[in-house]
Amino acid sequence: MDVKTPDSLTYPFPTPPAPGETIEVAPGILWIRMPLPFRLNHVNIFLIDDGDGWTVLDAGIGNDTTRSLWEALVTGPLAGRRLTRLIVSHYHPDHIGLAGWLAQRFDLPLLMSQTSFLGCINISLSPGALDAQPYRDFYLRNGLDAKTTGIVTTQGHGYLKMVTPLPPIFNRIVAGDELCIGGRTFAVLSGDGHAPEQIMLYCAAEKLFLAADQVLAKISPNVSVWAVDPLGNPLGLYLRSLNALRRDLPTDTLVLPGHQLPFYGLHERSGELIAHHEHRCAAIEESCRTAPRSAADLVPVIFHHPLDPHQMSFAFSEVLAHVNYMVHEGRLIWTEPANGIARIVTP
Numbered sequence: 001m002d003v004k005t006p007d008s009l010t011y012p013f014p015t016p017p018a019p020g021e022t023i024e025v026a027p028g029i030l031w032i033r034m035p036l037p038f039r040l041n042h043v044n045i046f047l048i049d050d051g052d053g054w055t056v057l058d059a060g061i062g063n064d065t066t067r068s069l070w071e072a073l074v075t076g077p078l079a080g081r082r083l084t085r086l087i088v089s090h091y092h093p094d095h096i097g098l099a100g101w102l103a104q105r106f107d108l109p110l111l112m113s114q115t116s117f118l119g120c121i122n123i124s125l126s127p128g129a130l131d132a133q134p135y136r137d138f139y140l141r142n143g144l145d146a147k148t149t150g151i152v153t154t155q156g157h158g159y160l161k162m163v164t165p166l167p168p169i170f171n172r173i174v175a176g177d178e179l180c181i182g183g184r185t186f187a188v189l190s191g192d193g194h195a196p197e198q199i200m201l202y203c204a205a206e207k208l209f210l211a212a213d214q215v216l217a218k219i220s221p222n223v224s225v226w227a228v229d230p231l232g233n234p235l236g237l238y239l240r241s242l243n244a245l246r247r248d249l250p251t252d253t254l255v256l257p258g259h260q261l262p263f264y265g266l267h268e269r270s271g272e273l274i275a276h277h278e279h280r281c282a283a284i285e286e287s288c289r290t291a292p293r294s295a296a297d298l299v300p301v302i303f304h305h306p307l308d309p310h311q312m313s314f315a316f317s318e319v320l321a322h323v324n325y326m327v328h329e330g331r332l333i334w335t336e337p338a339n340g341i342a343r344i345v346t347p
């Protein structure tokens with residue numbers, strides 16, 4: 001994720017809740033935070049008044065710290081009202097990690113997109129699946145070194161350390177559905193690019209937008225091509241989603257995101273994210289104008305600091321998202337490989 005510092009947004013709740021505490025961001029909507037053991041050190045979770053209890057949006061990462069914070073919340077600030085159901089926005093471990101445990105511990109129905117459910121189950125069934133020769137070849141062919149290729153193709157094992165097993169049954173929710181939670185009606189939206197079929201919720205009556213990781217105030221969510229879909233265009237899908245949000249939701253919507261602070265300024269922030277990716281595209285295009293480049297060659301064009309192999313694997317996958325997008329748009333074309341390394345140029 002790349003740090004951005006926009007100043008066009010307003011933050012109605014500038015101080016986030018401490019661990020184990022809640023902040024009411026709208027009548028009957030509570031904001032809580034769970035810590036993450038990463039540079040991005042927290043994830044936001046929202047509780048929505050559901051009559052005699054609370055619907056939970058996202059679970060946090062699957063570790064003991066988050067487990068004990070949930071236990072402390074239900075016996076502390078949430079005491080007296082049960083949890084009613086769990087909605088998971090997408091299959092990344094900071095959001096889905098503790099979902100299996102939470103659903104079982106509090107006997108909650110689990111609502112999520114089919115893609116998220118199957119994506120998580122798929123990794124659980126076969127965590128080493130990406131460490132197969134066609135996937136290794138994909139990274140090596142695009143210029144990634146053997147060490148980084150080894151990291152990126154074995155990430156499934158790391159994922160399972162952060163994710164508790166899902167229950168065998170879920171309730172599928174799909175874009176276009178309406179969800180009644182307490183007295184509110186939420187439109188179910190989905191947006192691709194950061195994660196396939198990521199679920200977001202929008203309450204039009206009160207202009208409340210639970211955005212998950214699609215629109216964050218100060219960072220750009222990771223948008224990556226993976227070896228299983230090597231010609232995929234996640235950046236095109238992400239830009240499509242941002243444009244749809246700008247078109248369909250009013251700008252005075254309160255955005256309740258998966259990380260960082262709630263904010264006003266959805267249209268401005270969507271525009272900044274679109275401009276951020278166009279800026280990266282322009283830099284890649286400029287580099288490919290002077291000579292054919294591999295995807296790995298282009299990483300330093302976008303990421304100017306030294307990267308360790310783990311950071312490199314993410315940087316590479318992000319760069320490839322921009323390359324594939326521009327190939328889809330006709331702004332770049334694949335040219336003849338050199339020493340087995342695929343290369344792109346401007347037409």
Ligand SMILES: [Zn+2]
Pocket residue numbers: 090092194195213
């Ligand atoms: Zn995510």
Ligand SMILES: [Zn+2]
Pocket residue numbers: 043092094095213258259
């Ligand atoms: Zn996240």
